[in-house]
Amino acid sequence: MTxxxxxxxxxxxxxxxxxxxxxxxxxxxxLIFEPRxxxxxxxxxxxxxxxMASPELFQNIAAxxxxxxxxxxxxxxIEKMKTVxxxxxxxxxxxxxxxxxxxxxxxxxxxxxIIQITGGFEAKIKEQxxxxxxxxxxxxxxxxxxxxxVNPSLGLNTTFEPDLMPKSGNISVIxxxxxxxxxxxxxxxxxxxxxxxxxxxxxxxxxDDINVLDYLAQDPETEVIAIYMEGLRDGRRFxxxxxxxxxxxxxxxxxxxxxxxSARRALSHTGSIAGSxxxxxxxxxEAGVIRVRDIxxxxxxxxxxxxxxSMAGKRVAVVSNVGGPAILAADALVHEGLELxxxxxxxxxxxxxxxxxxxxxxxxxxxxxxxxxxxGFILEHVLNDTxxxxxxxxxxxxxxxxQPEDAKVLPEVVExxxxxxxxxxxxxxxxxxxxxxxIDTPIPTYDLPDKAAKALRVLYEYSLVLGS
Amino acid sequence: MTxxxxxxxxxxxxxxxxxxxxxxxxxxxxLIFEPRxxxxxxxxxxxxxxxMASPELFQNIAAxxxxxxxxxxxxxxIEKMKTVxxxxxxxxxxxxxxxxxxxxxxxxxxxxxIIQITGGFEAKIKEQxxxxxxxxxxxxxxxxxxxxxVNPSLGLNTTFEPDLMPKSGNISVIxxxxxxxxxxxxxxxxxxxxxxxxxxxxxxxxxDDINVLDYLAQDPETEVIAIYMEGLRDGRRFxxxxxxxxxxxxxxxxxxxxxxxSARRALSHTGSIAGSxxxxxxxxxEAGVIRVRDIxxxxxxxxxxxxxxSMAGKRVAVVSNVGGPAILAADALVHEGLELxxxxxxxxxxxxxxxxxxxxxxxxxxxxxxxxxxxGFILEHVLNDTxxxxxxxxxxxxxxxxQPEDAKVLPEVVExxxxxxxxxxxxxxxxxxxxxxxIDTPIPTYDLPDKAAKALRVLYEYSLVLGS
Numbered sequence: 001m002t003x004x005x006x007x008x009x010x011x012x013x014x015x016x017x018x019x020x021x022x023x024x025x026x027x028x029x030x031l032i033f034e035p036r037x038x039x040x041x042x043x044x045x046x047x048x049x050x051x052m053a054s055p056e057l058f059q060n061i062a063a064x065x066x067x068x069x070x071x072x073x074x075x076x077x078i079e080k081m082k083t084v085x086x087x088x089x090x091x092x093x094x095x096x097x098x099x100x101x102x103x104x105x106x107x108x109x110x111x112x113x114i115i116q117i118t119g120g121f122e123a124k125i126k127e128q129x130x131x132x133x134x135x136x137x138x139x140x141x142x143x144x145x146x147x148x149x150v151n152p153s154l155g156l157n158t159t160f161e162p163d164l165m166p167k168s169g170n171i172s173v174i175x176x177x178x179x180x181x182x183x184x185x186x187x188x189x190x191x192x193x194x195x196x197x198x199x200x201x202x203x204x205x206x207x208d209d210i211n212v213l214d215y216l217a218q219d220p221e222t223e224v225i226a227i228y229m230e231g232l233r234d235g236r237r238f239x240x241x242x243x244x245x246x247x248x249x250x251x252x253x254x255x256x257x258x259x260x261x262s263a264r265r266a267l268s269h270t271g272s273i274a275g276s277x278x279x280x281x282x283x284x285x286e287a288g289v290i291r292v293r294d295i296x297x298x299x300x301x302x303x304x305x306x307x308x309x310s311m312a313g314k315r316v317a318v319v320s321n322v323g324g325p326a327i328l329a330a331d332a333l334v335h336e337g338l339e340l341x342x343x344x345x346x347x348x349x350x351x352x353x354x355x356x357x358x359x360x361x362x363x364x365x366x367x368x369x370x371x372x373x374x375x376g377f378i379l380e381h382v383l384n385d386t387x388x389x390x391x392x393x394x395x396x397x398x399x400x401x402x403q404p405e406d407a408k409v410l411p412e413v414v415e416x417x418x419x420x421x422x423x424x425x426x427x428x429x430x431x432x433x434x435x436x437x438x439i440d441t442p443i444p445t446y447d448l449p450d451k452a453a454k455a456l457r458v459l460y461e462y463s464l465v466l467g468s
Numbered sequence: 469m470t471x472x473x474x475x476x477x478x479x480x481x482x483x484x485x486x487x488x489x490x491x492x493x494x495x496x497x498x499l500i501f502e503p504r505x506x507x508x509x510x511x512x513x514x515x516x517x518x519x520m521a522s523p524e525l526f527q528n529i530a531a532x533x534x535x536x537x538x539x540x541x542x543x544x545x546i547e548k549m550k551t552v553x554x555x556x557x558x559x560x561x562x563x564x565x566x567x568x569x570x571x572x573x574x575x576x577x578x579x580x581x582i583i584q585i586t587g588g589f590e591a592k593i594k595e596q597x598x599x600x601x602x603x604x605x606x607x608x609x610x611x612x613x614x615x616x617x618v619n620p621s622l623g624l625n626t627t628f629e630p631d632l633m634p635k636s637g638n639i640s641v642i643x644x645x646x647x648x649x650x651x652x653x654x655x656x657x658x659x660x661x662x663x664x665x666x667x668x669x670x671x672x673x674x675x676d677d678i679n680v681l682d683y684l685a686q687d688p689e690t691e692v693i694a695i696y697m698e699g700l701r702d703g704r705r706f707x708x709x710x711x712x713x714x715x716x717x718x719x720x721x722x723x724x725x726x727x728x729x730s731a732r733r734a735l736s737h738t739g740s741i742a743g744s745x746x747x748x749x750x751x752x753x754e755a756g757v758i759r760v761r762d763i764x765x766x767x768x769x770x771x772x773x774x775x776x777x778s779m780a781g782k783r784v785a786v787v788s789n790v791g792g793p794a795i796l797a798a799d800a801l802v803h804e805g806l807e808l809x810x811x812x813x814x815x816x817x818x819x820x821x822x823x824x825x826x827x828x829x830x831x832x833x834x835x836x837x838x839x840x841x842x843x844g845f846i847l848e849h850v851l852n853d854t855x856x857x858x859x860x861x862x863x864x865x866x867x868x869x870x871q872p873e874d875a876k877v878l879p880e881v882v883e884x885x886x887x888x889x890x891x892x893x894x895x896x897x898x899x900x901x902x903x904x905x906x907i908d909t910p911i912p913t914y915d916l917p918d919k920a921a922k923a924l925r926v927l928y929e930y931s932l933v934l935g936s
């Protein structure tokens with residue numbers, strides 16, 4: 001029996017909807033993400049020559065779990081202990097052979113789920129591991145997950161990087177690559193992006209992307225699913241499942257291995273057969289999956305989809321306190337295939353009456369002395385305009401009178417409408433200052449008009465997914 | 469005499485190479501950027517209803533000049549003083565009529581150059597201002613420059629934003645928009661980009677883009693010229709001059725008002741006739757000007773051009789300590805029209821002999837435990853490969869053994885070759901930590917492979933400019 005075959009058998013057995021075993025394994029998968037008791041199994045002595053297992057790695061994961069995890073946690077050093085207690089979840093950071101021995105011990109002790117951090121497993125050991133898991137009805141993430149799982153709301157953090165803990169939120173991330181996953185986690189933590197669950201897939205011996213997608217679809221905490229993918233083992237099942245999920249929860253995908261050159265590397269990296277990029281494009285389109293081009297776009301899109309409603313049409317108004325950046329915003333919107341909304345005379349007249357100095361063509365330049373009151377008034381009437389599907393607000397501080405606190409008016413106005421609004425405090429320090437005020441509100445912020453235009457295009461694309 | 473006409477006359481008079489007056493006015497333009505004595509003229513009482521003049525603005529500029537300027541500086545409050553001393557440069561922050569009066573007083577006192585910060589000048593006042601300037605052979609930047617000039621190496625900073633002072637360096641920036649200029653200055657300061665001269669053009673009553681380009685071409689401190697442009701008054705002259713300069717100093721342009729919608733706003737904003745975007749594309753190409761799409765790309769390109777040699781061909785090697793990001797790097801390079809270099813067997817054998825575990829296909833995955841020694845060895849042999857035109861290094865910290873200090877090996881190796889190398893510590897905190905170590909070296913850093921690939925494409929484009 002090849003490893004590949006046993007893999008498929010497990011999947012077929014557990015995840016065909018008609019199978020009566022479906023409920024229990026699903027609950028066990030849930031314990032990978034939401035355990036109430038965790039044991040970490042490693043060695044204070046073993047250092048792998050090739051491979052990750054080391055006392056340092058073991059200690060680092062232990063330190064993270066002790067620091068963050070809100071429930072029962074116990075460390076098992078195999079040099080000192082020979083038995084394991086029962087738990088919802090075991091994290092194993094040992095070389096392959098030792099992992100197998102201790103995986104069996106944990107299964108026998110009643111552990112329900114395993115995150116196998118370390119990798120380098122030969123096919124034969126994987127087969128034995130998988131056979132054990134099947135026998136004990138234990139679900140396994142990995143091997144070679146490298147960083148495992150992060151669930152900020154429970155404080156579950158099986159990574160070995162100190163302080164790499166994002167804040168709790170509603171974007172869940174699946175990474176097929178340890179390195180890209182680490183970069184994504186770094187990005188999310190640094191830019192304070194709220195994370196539901198963060199999953200490093202590893203070698204997918206047992207649990208695969210489809211299982212995780214299925215879990216995230218049910219997870220009330222997850223509102224948007226962001227995926228870094230190099231390939232798919234079962235494209236048809238992915239499309240079928242994603243099609244269903246994407247009507248309720250947006251799915252954003254960054255696909256690596258797009259070119260034939262990089263696909264060659266992807267094959268060597270994760271064994272993924274990347275396949276023609278056009279096929280993926282077509283599959284993503286059918287699945288209602290929104291495709292992005294890089295890590296920054298992945299989070300920028302997820303942020304917009306998590307915070308704002310979809311955009312029903314292409315007509316965008318720009319409400320700005322500076323002229324030049326408003327011009328760049330108009331360029332960026334048109335570049336993204338969106339349109340500049342033509343405001344109704346009604347809207348123009350209302351604004352003209354109150355602010356005679358403002359030149360009301362879209363993009364609207366409200367002039368450098370605009371503060372919260374003018375921003376609020378004009379934004380409200382622009383959002384109320386039937387010709388407007390969404391708004392890009394530009395509020396620079398430098399060279400303007402706008403103060404960071406003025407940004408508080410934005411969520412107040414925006415909550416009255418069901419149209420998307422994104423905010424652009426153009427620049428670097430300006431972006432930080434305004435973002436600090438808006439980060440826990442439903443207004444996403446971007447540092448450049450181009451990124452905000454892309455986010456609006458994604459919100460428009462998602463309205464097409466919902467409408468299809 | 470229309471304002472436009474008088475403008476052209478001045479230009480023709482001063483800047484035809486055959487004109488014998490050429491030396492003196494050029495030296496006076498130089499005093500706009502490199503004065504050794506400066507007076508700031510404003511009012512502690514006047515607040516313009518429409519317009520910028522205010523005691524606060526006046527005080528803010530005074531505070532910046534006092535804080536940073538390394539030579540003689542004096543503040544003239546017109547409410548208290550009725551005469552002005554002589555100086556190389558006067559900065560005027562008064563309403564139009566008062567500005568005219570005080571401009572004349574300064575000219576009579578022997579001031580050589582004026583930065584007219586405030587705007588709102590009617591055509592008639594501009595005519596009078598210009599006539600005075602011609603009579604006294606004084607050069608004027610503005611009116612409506614808003615932020616004026618920043619020259620970090622002399623501490624000249626005529627902006628009214630506190631602490632908006634970039635570090636000294638070799639990238640000079642020209643902005644036709646106050647708002648975009650403010651965002652660029654914010655960006656440069658925050659990301660510690662070394663600035664030669666920073667120029668806010670304003671209304672270009674006297675000094676225009678061509679004059680400034682001419683100055684920057686001669687300025688030994690300026691190595692790269694970055695321009696935000698909405699339109700051109702004399703496209704043919706720009707192309708002719710840029711064509712000459714770009715063979716010695718790269719010129720990067722971000723053009724706003726690309727779409728017909730935004731061009732309409734640009735017309736209202738700075739009075740620029742934006743013209744068809746295709747015409748600009750053709751003109752930039754002829755001029756050897758490298759065009760970029762947003763503010764971030766402008767600085768990313770300028771940084772690469774300032775720090776690294778041009779790239780003679782399209783063949784790029786990726787040297788990485790992580791697999792997934794290396795795949796994204798390969799995707800990005802091909803997306804930018806570059807190619808993945810095929811390493812010679814000679815190079816492969818040398819690397820294989822020293823590091824048998826490394827799988828030597830490009831992108832090269834050196835494995836997560838690569839430190840300075842392995843990075844240095846492999847980078848050196850890859851740079852030495854005749855099939856390689858440039859290298860993208862990827863050195864992640866998260867999930868890897870690489871430490872920020874290890875990055876020091878990069879400039880040591882890179883200086884031995886005349887091929888471009890860009891560095892990508894993929895992520896956010898990782899990017900910051902490595903950038904802190906490399907910021908004063910010739911290695912530019914980017915947070916994502918996509919941005920580094922764009923930078924390499926720019927270095928390739930510039931080799932075409934040099935070769936044409």
